[in-house]
Amino acid sequence: MYAFNYLRPSSLAEAGSALTKTPDAKILAGGHTLLPTMKLRLASPKALVDLSRVSELRGIEKKGNALVIGAMSTHFEVSTSTVVKGAIAGLAELAGHIGDPAVRHRGTIGGSVANNDPAADYPAAVLALNATVTTDKREIKADDFFKGLFTTALGEGEIITRFSFPQPTKFAYVKFANPASRYALVGVAVAQTGSEIRVAVTGAGNDGVFRHKAMEAALAKSWSPDALKGITTDPSMMNSDIHAAADYRAHLVGVIAARAVAKAG
């Protein structure tokens, strides 16, 4: 790692001010992507602003018809929360399959979504569930949040504070995990919220998480795995690497989406 200064604010206001005042500062959430990236010298911030003591970013609650999750909630906290399990069980299950137990004790939902790794699990859920991302400056709808590989609508120094997930009637997430990293080779989240049906695909797309509109239209007519038969995914939109070629990923999107619909019931 290159040298950096370490700052640890104890409130959201302090964190915002530290990020504004410190040139080339990055936010440290759970650190399970950022620190490995810094070790490889692929990132070299001049300062890290550790959000672990900012209490406004903690907490999980049901607020009206929405499940609200603080950005610094760890994967472990989300996966074991009775509030999450009661509201959106599939979201707790998703969190429980990120990385491994020790990683889940540190990694956070805010860090994962802000990083927008094309193979991360959470972006699919945020997009399929049409969540609202609240920051210290504004509210951003999921459709406006993800902007391609490792890119989001977040501005410099903008801090995600919480996620608000409208209560779905059906939700499931299924992933075909890379056997080594447990990242999604292909992951599909399907959700029915009110009259809206959304299908979000992670791991596969060469521009990050995306909505599969053809599948959404088919499922709107008939909510069943069979409704997805014959719907293809364009391999030219797919990521391709040593783990899976583009045409294989495109095929997997259909298989995993059907499994997700079956699981959602």
Place this chain on the structure above:
Amino acid sequence: MFSIFKKSAAPDAKASAPQDPGAPITTVTVTVNGRTVTAEVDPRMLLSQFLRDSLQLTGTHVGCDTSQCGACVVHLDGRAVKSCTTLTLACDGGSVTTIEGLSQDGTLHPMQEAFRNNHGLQCGFCTPGMIMSAVDIVNRKGNTLDEATVRAELEGNICRCTGYHNIVAAVREGAANMTGVKQAAE
């Protein structure tokens, strides 16, 4: 990276005083295996480096240094974490338990005993991390663990010698023998 390390016997007043939120922090106070240590560290210092190089607690191993192999697993505030992917400064005010902190008064912890009893190791490099993860599994999942649960929960700990069979047997036996002693580790 470690040359500026110094430690004092007790936390000094400066370390516990409120910090200016804009001021960089370089002091950490952390309790390791029951002993409170205050140190001045380079912000880059990982918990694994602090334990091994500053405190000479070399039972915590560094295998991959990329948070995949689990040889560096320790407990931070009662939860298993990968110390190679945790900044020492981020542990301020926390309590760390390493493999050296498991045995009590010269008696092996039941999980350590179970690894010996089941020959749950060959070269031993992964063993400290395996045992720290195993104790964490018991803390979260209880004393009765089936094989599938143990295998799934150990996915963040890699052994390159044995093929896991004896490790899984050791974890199950250690879990059963931990009834009533799980708090001893924390």
